[in-house]
Amino acid sequence: MTYPVQMNVTPEVQAFFDAATHTISYIVKDPSSPACAVVDSVMDIDYAAGRITFDHADMLIQQITKQGLRLEWIIETHVHADHLSAAPYIQARLGGKIGVGAKITVVQDTFGKVFNEGTAFQRDGSQFDALFEDGDIYHIGNMQAFAMYTPGHTPACMVHVMGDAAFVGDTLFMPDGGSARADFPGGDAGVLYDSIQKVLALPEAMRLFMCHDYGPGGRDIQWETTVAEEKAHNIHVGHGISREDFIRFRTERDAQLDMPKLIIPSLQVNMRAGEVPTDPDGRPMLKVPINGL
Numbered sequence: 001m002t003y004p005v006q007m008n009v010t011p012e013v014q015a016f017f018d019a020a021t022h023t024i025s026y027i028v029k030d031p032s033s034p035a036c037a038v039v040d041s042v043m044d045i046d047y048a049a050g051r052i053t054f055d056h057a058d059m060l061i062q063q064i065t066k067q068g069l070r071l072e073w074i075i076e077t078h079v080h081a082d083h084l085s086a087a088p089y090i091q092a093r094l095g096g097k098i099g100v101g102a103k104i105t106v107v108q109d110t111f112g113k114v115f116n117e118g119t120a121f122q123r124d125g126s127q128f129d130a131l132f133e134d135g136d137i138y139h140i141g142n143m144q145a146f147a148m149y150t151p152g153h154t155p156a157c158m159v160h161v162m163g164d165a166a167f168v169g170d171t172l173f174m175p176d177g178g179s180a181r182a183d184f185p186g187g188d189a190g191v192l193y194d195s196i197q198k199v200l201a202l203p204e205a206m207r208l209f210m211c212h213d214y215g216p217g218g219r220d221i222q223w224e225t226t227v228a229e230e231k232a233h234n235i236h237v238g239h240g241i242s243r244e245d246f247i248r249f250r251t252e253r254d255a256q257l258d259m260p261k262l263i264i265p266s267l268q269v270n271m272r273a274g275e276v277p278t279d280p281d282g283r284p285m286l287k288v289p290i291n292g293l
């Protein structure tokens with residue numbers, strides 16, 4: 001697959017770090033029009049209390065409104081397991097289409113079973129406005145963007161490239177953070193390695209924007225690097241590490257990791273494009289499958 005890279009287009013990228021989940025949400029503006037996209041928004045949850053709020057999403061909405069931007073796309077790089085998406089909340093206020101990788105159907109099938117969702121839960125991705133295949137092109141104003149299929153962390157992961165900026169989701173972390181885990185259902189360390197090679201095959205000067213940063217070693221939170229930096233310094237995949245070595249390392253490491261604190265609410269909400277499921281009486285309600293994950 002040859003991707004339609006346009007390094008001469010430089011979108012304005014504004015980052016918004018969510019300290020509760022270590023997620024970075026982005027507003028990406030077309031350099032030649034007021035059009036913009038949101039990548040990986042966050043809905044706030046106090047899981048212990050079962051309470052959902054929208055401070056982080058409201059901040060994005062406020063910025064978009066204040067700057068007079070027109071929201072055209074609300075992109076999810078994947079079905080996140082560590083935070084809830086605010087896509088429908090943002091869409092209800094600003095419009096825009098919610099887009100995710102076409103393999104969302106695989107994720108919906110897997111977790112539809114885990115959460116025993118029954119026939120009411122559609123597993124065809126119809127909760128989203130757009131399902132991207134590898135190489136699919138879309139536009140944010142005059143700016144061309146495309147989706148690159150990068151499974152491994154999850155089966156539906158996509159990297160979104162907008163001009164000289166790539167939003168890598170959970171394929172890569174900052175060079176000193178390495179890579180994301182590959183042990184969720186449908187994950188695969190070898191497949192993740194192959195996907196990371198696709199990202200590293202983008203032009204060296206491509207700006208890369210992370211979905212997460214945990215400030216390893218106590219350093220300040222960072223979210224932006226380049227292909228060249230990742231190739232040279234990434235602690236998991238830099239220096240030309242082999243596929244076999246990566247699989248061995250990644251598998252051993254993943255076996256030691258706890259489940260993300262918010263995986264149970266996140267999956268139920270995010271596989272529905274950010275909608276909270278409801279009980280038979282129509283009340284918002286989440287399930288906890290016992291020993292199901």
Ligand SMILES: [Fe+2]
Nearest residue numbers: 079080081170
């Ligand atoms: Fe993730």
